[in-house]
Structures are given as C-alpha cells and as structure tokens.
Amino acid sequence: MPPSPAELREPILDWFDVHARDLPWRAPDRNPWGVLVSEVMLQQTPVARVEPAWRAWMSRWPLPRDLADAPTGDVLRAWDRLGYPRRALRLQECARVVVERHGGVVPSSEPELMALPGVGSYTAAAVRAFAFGRRSVVLDTNVRRVLARSAEGVALPGPTQSAAEVRLADAYAPADDATAARWAAASMELGALVCTARAPRCDTCPVVDLCAWYAAGRPADEHAARRRTQGFVGTDRQVRGRVMALLREAIGPVPAQAVAAVWPDAIQLTRCLESLLTDGLVAKIPPLSDDAEPTYCLPH
Ligand code: SF4
Numbered sequence: 001m002p003p004s005p006a007e008l009r010e011p012i013l014d015w016f017d018v019h020a021r022d023l024p025w026r027a028p029d030r031n032p033w034g035v036l037v038s039e040v041m042l043q044q045t046p047v048a049r050v051e052p053a054w055r056a057w058m059s060r061w062p063l064p065r066d067l068a069d070a071p072t073g074d075v076l077r078a079w080d081r082l083g084y085p086r087r088a089l090r091l092q093e094c095a096r097v098v099v100e101r102h103g104g105v106v107p108s109s110e111p112e113l114m115a116l117p118g119v120g121s122y123t124a125a126a127v128r129a130f131a132f133g134r135r136s137v138v139l140d141t142n143v144r145r146v147l148a149r150s151a152e153g154v155a156l157p158g159p160t161q162s163a164a165e166v167r168l169a170d171a172y173a174p175a176d177d178a179t180a181a182r183w184a185a186a187s188m189e190l191g192a193l194v195c196t197a198r199a200p201r202c203d204t205c206p207v208v209d210l211c212a213w214y215a216a217g218r219p220a221d222e223h224a225a226r227r228r229t230q231g232f233v234g235t236d237r238q239v240r241g242r243v244m245a246l247l248r249e250a251i252g253p254v255p256a257q258a259v260a261a262v263w264p265d266a267i268q269l270t271r272c273l274e275s276l277l278t279d280g281l282v283a284k285i286p287p288l289s290d291d292a293e294p295t296y297c298l299p300h
Contacts, residue, residue: 002151003210005172009183015206016186019193023047024055025130026185032106032131033098034058039126040091040118045082047192053082065104067095073298076281077248085244086279090118108132126184135180137169142191143184147172149195153212155221156197239263239272243296244281253285253295 024030025038037057041050057078061067067075072092079088094117098106106127107113113124125136139161147168148157157165172187174180194201202208202218213219232238242262247254263269273296276282283299 002153002212003207005174007210008150008172008207009174009179011206011210012186012190013179013182016182016189020185020189021047021193023051024058030131031063032108032127033062033064033095035131036094036106036119036123036127037091039123039130040087040094041082043087043123044084049082053078053080061095063104064095064098064106067092068099071300073300076244076298080248081245083241085281087118089280093117094119106131108134110136129181129184133177133181135173135175135177136184137166137173138184138188139166139169140188140191141197142188142195143169144191145197146187146191146195149200149213150207150211153216153219155213155219156223158223159226236268236272236275239265239268240276240281243269243273243276247282247296247298250297253297255295256293259296 020026023038025034034054038050038054041054041057060078061070070092072089075088075092076085079085082088097116098104102112107116108128108131110124110128113119113127114121119127122138122140125138126140128134128136129138144157144161144165147165148154151168151172172183174183190205194205202211202214205211205214208214239262243259246259246262259273260266260269263272273282277284280299283297285295285297287294
C-alpha cells in the first residue's frame with residue numbers, strides 16, 4: 001500500500017523545517033520578482049551556479065523596471081555561463097510586459113503569470129507557491145521523482161510528465177494555501193538533497209519506512225532504455241556557447257574571422273551563428289566596403 005498523502009507529508013514537512021537550504025530567494029525580504037528570476041534561472045541550471053548569479057543580478061536589477069530598461073547586451077553578459085541564454089532574453093521581455101501590463105508588479109493569478117514571456121505552467125505554479133504562498137501543483141523533476149518512488153514504487157517517473165502524475169501530485173498537496181506552499185518547497189528539497197536521481201540516500205530519508213520503492217527492494221528503472229542521455233561535447237549547444245562566450249568577453253565588435261576561429265567545422269559554425277542571429281542573441285554588423293568582413297556583437 002502506498003503511503004497516504006497525510007502520512008507522507010508530515011515527516012517531509014518536519015524534515016524541511018530542519019534541513020531547508022538558506023537560499024536567498026527564500027529569504028523573508030525576497031520579492032515576487034526575485035522568486036520569478038530564480039525560477040527562470042533554475043530551469044536548466046543547478047542551484048550552486050544560480051545562487052551567485054542571482055545575487056549579482058538582483059543587486060543590479062532589483063525590480064522588473066530596472067531589467068526592462070537595461071541594455072540587452074548587458075543582460076546577456078550578466079547571464080554569463082548559466083547556459084541557454086534565450087532565457088535571459090525572455091526574462092527581459094517578461095520584465096517589460098510586467099511593467100507595461102501590470103505597472104511593474106508581478107501578477108499572482110495563474111492566467112496572468114502564464115501570459116508572461118518565458119513563463120510556462122511549472123514556473124507559474126512555482127511563483128504562485130513560493131512568492132505568494134498560494135496552493136498550486138509544483139511538479140519539477142525533483143518532486144516527480146519523490147512521488148514516483150515513495151507513492152508509486154518505481155525508480156523514476158516516465159520520460160514525459162503525464163496527466164496521471166499531475167493528478168497524483170494534486171492529491172498529495174495539502175488543501176490550505178500556506179501548507180501547500182511549504183509542501184511544494186519541502187518535497188522539491190527532499191528530491192534535491194536526499195532522493196536524488198542517481199544515489200538516493202534512503203538511510204537518511206524521513207519517509208524511508210513509508211516509501212513504496214524502498215519497500216519493494218528498489219527495483220530497476222523500467223524506462224532506462226528509452227532515456228536518452230544528452231551529451232554536450234560537439235553539439236550545436238557547445239558551439240553556440242563558444243560564440244556567446246567570445247562576444248560576451250569582447251570589448252567591441254568581433255570580426256568574422258575571429259568568430260570562425262572558435263570552432264573547426266565551418267558548416268556547423270555557420271549553422272550555429274545563423275541560429276544565434278535568428279534568436280536575437282547576436283547582432284551582425286555589415287561591412288563598410290566589399291572587401292571587408294562583417295563583425296558580430298551582442299545586441300544592444
Ligand atoms: S526512501 Fe529513498 S527512494 Fe524513498 S523517498 Fe526516501 S530517498 Fe527517495
């Protein structure tokens with residue numbers, strides 16, 4: 001029998017009271033914008049890299065209005081090595097929409113949050129819970145894993161999120177706003193610190209006596225063959241990262257020849273450069289004469 005919602009919640013909430021990390025976007029003086037920024041940064045980047053970047057970012061642009069007015073090149077430079085820099089552009093667009101449509105104040109309703117650039121259902125749910133203390137089903141990879149193991153008895157959730165998982169998460173979320181918001185943070189923290197993907201520390205887990213997967217003898221992952229592990233070396237993502245790093249660190253426009261030197265495969269480099277231009281992450285400055293070459297820089 002899987003543990004009931006009440007059985008699972010209490011020990012995890014108690015554990016969280018003691019073990020929650022002291023993260024700046026959880027501080028009492030945080031504002032909803034800071035929570036939204038943290039959620040966008042955390043989408044594809046680990047906490048250890050996000051924390052210093054978030055502190056620097058929020059001291060430079062504490063409010064949506066500050067980010068909305070910033071030069072885009074500065075925003076991309078400040079994003080630095082968090083990866084997937086389109087998120088920085090979306091965040092600036094989001095800041096502009098918050099200023100234009102909401103007077104610079106982050107909205108709290110799900111439809112208004114979901115209408116912001118770069119904010120999907122997960123980020124909207126997280127902002128509602130962590131910034132406004134509202135009940136919402138916050139289902140990231142950590143929470144999915146904790147529920148898959150403890151409640152469903154499987155090693156890992158399926159490769160894509162299902163409607164059944166959302167229903168399960170909804171059933172396990174407490175009814176009242178304040179406890180539901182704490183539960184969202186607590187179940188996520190347990191997945192990040194204890195019930196980790198590769199080496200769950202069941203011996204220190206507050207629900208080891210209730211966990212369905214542990215009770216079943218920790219059976220193997222039935223989806224293992226379908227999971228693709230995405231490499232990085234040699235990918236377009238690596239090439240795009242090299243180009244962005246070159247332009248971030250340059251003090252002026254970079255000649256095409258210098259851009260070409262970052263990657264040996266000219267066809268792949270051209271493809272990546274085109275995609276960066278299309279995404280608005282890089283600007284191309286045409287040559288002043290026929291025998292000169294174009295230069296590239298971050299957008300202004
Ligand atoms: S007992 Fe192990 S698998 Fe179960 S929830 Fe705790 S850490 Fe995860």
